[in-house]
Amino acid sequence: MFELTTIDELQQTIDDFLSRSIEADTDQTLLHSAMQYSVAAGGKRLRPALTLRVIQALQRDNFDLEKYLKAASALELLHTYSLIHDDLPAMDNDDLRRGMPTNHKKFGDAIAILAGDGLLTLAFQWLVDNPLNDQVTRNLTLQLSHYAGPAGMVAGQVIDISNEGSQLTYPELQNLHLKKTGALIEYATQAGGIMAGATAEQQALLLSFGRHYGLAFQIFDDLMDQTSTTEQMGKAVHKDAVEEKNTYPGLFGIDGTKDKLSAVIKDAKADLEKLSAISPIKKTDFDDFLAYFKI
Amino acid sequence: MFELTTIDELQQTIDDFLSRSIEADTDQTLLHSAMQYSVAAGGKRLRPALTLRVIQALQRDNFDLEKYLKAASALELLHTYSLIHDDLPAMDNDDLRRGMPTNHKKFGDAIAILAGDGLLTLAFQWLVDNPLNDQVTRNLTLQLSHYAGPAGMVAGQVIDISNEGSQLTYPELQNLHLKKTGALIEYATQAGGIMAGATAEQQALLLSFGRHYGLAFQIFDDLMDQTSTTEQMGKAVHKDAVEEKNTYPGLFGIDGTKDKLSAVIKDAKADLEKLSAISPIKKTDFDDFLAYFKI
Numbered sequence: 001m002f003e004l005t006t007i008d009e010l011q012q013t014i015d016d017f018l019s020r021s022i023e024a025d026t027d028q029t030l031l032h033s034a035m036q037y038s039v040a041a042g043g044k045r046l047r048p049a050l051t052l053r054v055i056q057a058l059q060r061d062n063f064d065l066e067k068y069l070k071a072a073s074a075l076e077l078l079h080t081y082s083l084i085h086d087d088l089p090a091m092d093n094d095d096l097r098r099g100m101p102t103n104h105k106k107f108g109d110a111i112a113i114l115a116g117d118g119l120l121t122l123a124f125q126w127l128v129d130n131p132l133n134d135q136v137t138r139n140l141t142l143q144l145s146h147y148a149g150p151a152g153m154v155a156g157q158v159i160d161i162s163n164e165g166s167q168l169t170y171p172e173l174q175n176l177h178l179k180k181t182g183a184l185i186e187y188a189t190q191a192g193g194i195m196a197g198a199t200a201e202q203q204a205l206l207l208s209f210g211r212h213y214g215l216a217f218q219i220f221d222d223l224m225d226q227t228s229t230t231e232q233m234g235k236a237v238h239k240d241a242v243e244e245k246n247t248y249p250g251l252f253g254i255d256g257t258k259d260k261l262s263a264v265i266k267d268a269k270a271d272l273e274k275l276s277a278i279s280p281i282k283k284t285d286f287d288d289f290l291a292y293f294k295i
Numbered sequence: 296m297f298e299l300t301t302i303d304e305l306q307q308t309i310d311d312f313l314s315r316s317i318e319a320d321t322d323q324t325l326l327h328s329a330m331q332y333s334v335a336a337g338g339k340r341l342r343p344a345l346t347l348r349v350i351q352a353l354q355r356d357n358f359d360l361e362k363y364l365k366a367a368s369a370l371e372l373l374h375t376y377s378l379i380h381d382d383l384p385a386m387d388n389d390d391l392r393r394g395m396p397t398n399h400k401k402f403g404d405a406i407a408i409l410a411g412d413g414l415l416t417l418a419f420q421w422l423v424d425n426p427l428n429d430q431v432t433r434n435l436t437l438q439l440s441h442y443a444g445p446a447g448m449v450a451g452q453v454i455d456i457s458n459e460g461s462q463l464t465y466p467e468l469q470n471l472h473l474k475k476t477g478a479l480i481e482y483a484t485q486a487g488g489i490m491a492g493a494t495a496e497q498q499a500l501l502l503s504f505g506r507h508y509g510l511a512f513q514i515f516d517d518l519m520d521q522t523s524t525t526e527q528m529g530k531a532v533h534k535d536a537v538e539e540k541n542t543y544p545g546l547f548g549i550d551g552t553k554d555k556l557s558a559v560i561k562d563a564k565a566d567l568e569k570l571s572a573i574s575p576i577k578k579t580d581f582d583d584f585l586a587y588f589k590i
Contacts, residue, residue: 026445026446026449027450030457035445081412090404090405090408110383114449117380117411118449120415120416121415121445122445125440128436134430142420142423144419145420145424148416149419149420150414151322158323161409162325162406
């Protein structure tokens with residue numbers, strides 16, 4: 001009987017691939033160390049795992065994980081670059097990430113900036129240098145540059161930084177989150193659809209699911225910043241309030257934020273229900289991904 | 296009679312394209328301003344102009360500039376990102392660039408980092424979102440990620456930063472320059488060859504020409520830092536010595552450096568001579584590009 005590769009197995013496979021692959025792409029020891037340091041610091045590999053899960057949910061027992069692993073892992077390089085640059089003193093000025101000193105605390109600001117630049121560029125290399133066909137590769141690259149670039153994630157970061165201390169409205173906060181956190185998670189589902197050859201109708205629903213999942217992720221992150229300890233999170237907490245960041249709890253309080261989270265998870269499940277009607281995806285295929293948001 | 300588009304005409308066409316194109320790619324006003332500020336600050340547009348010249352030199356009167364303009368201009372976005380990040384306080388800490396305040400002096404460090412990130416990502420978007428076929432596009436993207444990434448330009452910058460104050464040997468200095476400055480200029484000639492459908496033999500000679508041209512560019516830049524004024528250069532000069540940067544004049548003195556420059560220009564001309572035997576390229580086709588290095 002067909003069973004999905006578990007979220008833990010996906011994470012392990014991605015971890016293994018990342019640890020053996022970055023070394024081959026630079027012969028500059030210091031740069032390699034700095035890039036490897038942050039990539040190896042771990043995390044849940046949620047974005048590439050989501051991409052791989054989408055492909056498998058569509059292809060079921062025809063799924064060939066090895067074929068898609070490099071392109072999917074590019075997402076983790078891109079995510080890691082964004083964390084390194086976000087943590088810089090000029091940006092969020094964080095000393096701790098995943099329980100370890102941030103990249104610039106370990107290697108200095110200059111090397112941290114360059115490690116980020118290197119990972120961003122390498123993400124495009126991995127997206128292109130793989131066994132997928134030319135048309136799929138081109139589409140993946142175009143979409144990533146859109147979601148991660150000045151119309152997407154980078155714009156979100158500018159909105160975040162430039163609005164510290166001023167209260168955004170709810171639509172403004174949604175726009176910020178859609179770009180800053182949501183864009184790359186949306187891309188994760190879109191990339192899965194592109195690689196699996198999804199129809200336009202399926203892609204539209206995958207996009208909607210990615211959008212709701214990304215929103216849930218950000219709301220959950222805002223909640224955790226308020227309600228967790230540094231030990232639990234591996235990074236400084238309660239910083240949002242100190243830095244006057246715009247957050248869900250800031251707008252709706254803790255209980256109101258929990259309600260928002262429940263509502264958006266319900267929306268994500270509705271997307272899966274619709275997907276199950278027009279694709280091989282089953283509505284329970286992402287239960288483990290949704291279980292991440294336990295409150 | 297066939298005449299090459301002049302270097303000034305190429306620059307004007309690229310300037311026009313850049314000024315009308317960036318706005319369409321972000322709706323975030325501050326980010327757009329910061330990206331546009333540095334791109335519009337000008338410069339010679341040497342890299343995209345070199346790409347376009349290579350294509351025209353191969354295709355002669357069949358050359359359709361409009362077809363290649365967006366992909367070539369991506370190189371200027373990438374070059375501009377590298378300047379913005381290089382100028383940051385954490386890196387070379389420069390206040391002046393092309394006669395104007397550097398990006399971080401105008402917009403602050405955080406926005407400057409993000410403007411650089413945005414331009415780097417947008418470069419890949421422009422490379423992919425254009426009228427070239429899928430295979431050419433994929434090859435262009437793969438090569439750019441290689442030349443600009445952790446095996447190329449980013450590695451060069453790390454070598455430069457991490458060796459300030461320690462004297463590199465000549466081979467080490469060559470390796471630094473090949474990566475830091477040379478990589479993107481090599482790519483400019485390679486990209487021209489890829490877009491024009493050059494043969495492997497032609498590509499190898501274009502690569503050699505690009506390498507010699509890039510080396511000449513760096514030697515000339517080192518010389519200018521020593522012998523020019525801030526007014527002439529539009530940026531701080533005599534900084535290399537103060538920061539104990541590794542340079543040609545530092546290793547060979549002014550006269551020795553001039554000899555090295557003459558030698559490498561001669562090598563570049565020899566590449567063109569060879570190219571003229573196996574392609575439509577004429578050995579005088581790049582005379583105006585080589586005239587840039589007047590000492």
